[in-house]
Amino acid sequence: MSEQTSDRAAGERPRNVVVVGAGMAGVQTVVALRERGFTGPVTLIGAEPHQPYDRPPLSKAVLLGTAEDSAFDVDFEALDITLRLGLDVTGLRAAAHELDTRDGPxxxxxxxxxxxxxxxxxxxxxxVPGVHLLRTLDDAARLRPVLERQHDVVVVGAGWIGAEFTTAARAAGCAVTVVEAAGRPLAGTLPAEVAEPMAAWYAESGAELLTGTRVARVEPGAVHLTDGQTVPAGAVVVVGIGARPATGWLAGSGIALGPDGSVTADGSLRTSLPDVHAVGDCASFPSARYGERLLVHHWDNALQGPRTVAAVIADGLPRTYDPVPYFWSEQFGRFVQYAGHHAGADTLLRRGDPADPGWTVCWLRQGVLVALLAVSRPRDLAQGRRLIEAGARMDPERVADPSVPLKSATS
Structure with a gap:
């Protein structure tokens, strides 16, 4: 067996599976294990004291007070899952098959x-007082009064979450200024010709978008920018300047990490250490579909990957994980969806005018559809996602005609 063959031979005592991380990926892993008939002990460890919860509603319903929390509808007791919440894992000792925690190994x-x-x-x-992140349920709880009191808000970062938070803050009646270091929203995610039309969405909502400038310093009540401007701020919300895999606790464990800090899993989501798997936002994996290693920080990856992990653990056989990445964002009255991976594409095709309420962009590589961004065109997304999965070759002229269903634009 290779070093990455992680599961022990059948016939031994039921194996004790421990999952570190009680977000979507961790919860779906323990649920998928039981669904596949795994009967051994399963423990789910979470650093937060709350019942495991979903994160997307934090920037929407939870933030606006239309929902108190977003706990997963999972009966852990009925599934015989041991929950250990409010427990930080500080290290991994692979040779001993033990985790280090403040409560002991x-x-x-x-x-x-x-x-x-x-x-x-x-x-x-x-x-600095008044500076907030938006990642956890506690973060959302601290921010809810800011919106209720209609403070002037400065949002740092015009990424996906920055747009969603701005949408919520404007809906609550807050004056919002968004500061983005790049020259346009979503600069690290989408090419200029796709992202630039989205800048107008901020103005439509009544928010002010300042691009090409950074925060120089923050003091109570004000944000000073590198271009000399000073923006009044009852609160500063940092939501869009990046995220990194939460893997610092693995230092010294011997587990292989990539330059981006991700756990470098193989095609079955097994790591470089025996009996250790990795899934979700902390793990990168090789994609044969796209010919490169992918690190996907999106909800759907945390939903799909655990099924592969559970199958490998329960069956003791490798499985290939090579999804078409997918995510969505609700912002400024629009439903934005993306499927695929456009790096390496050689052709960009528009379906519709970005000034219209709904439009789509398609990316082809050597005539094959590899990615798609749909703004309030869910049918394009649904059909396009299936075409990407199938590796469909497309007729560029028909793809560019928004009146032609994408499923009818194959060549």
């Missing part, structure tokens, strides 16, 4: 790392 036979990602903070802003 936690032994495992099989380990699943599902610790997700952590947001990048604003340099020099730690401890």
């Amino acid at each position: 936690v032994p495992y036979d099989v380990l699943v790392i599902a610790t997700g990602a952590e947001p990048v903070g604003l340099p020099g802003a730690d401890g």
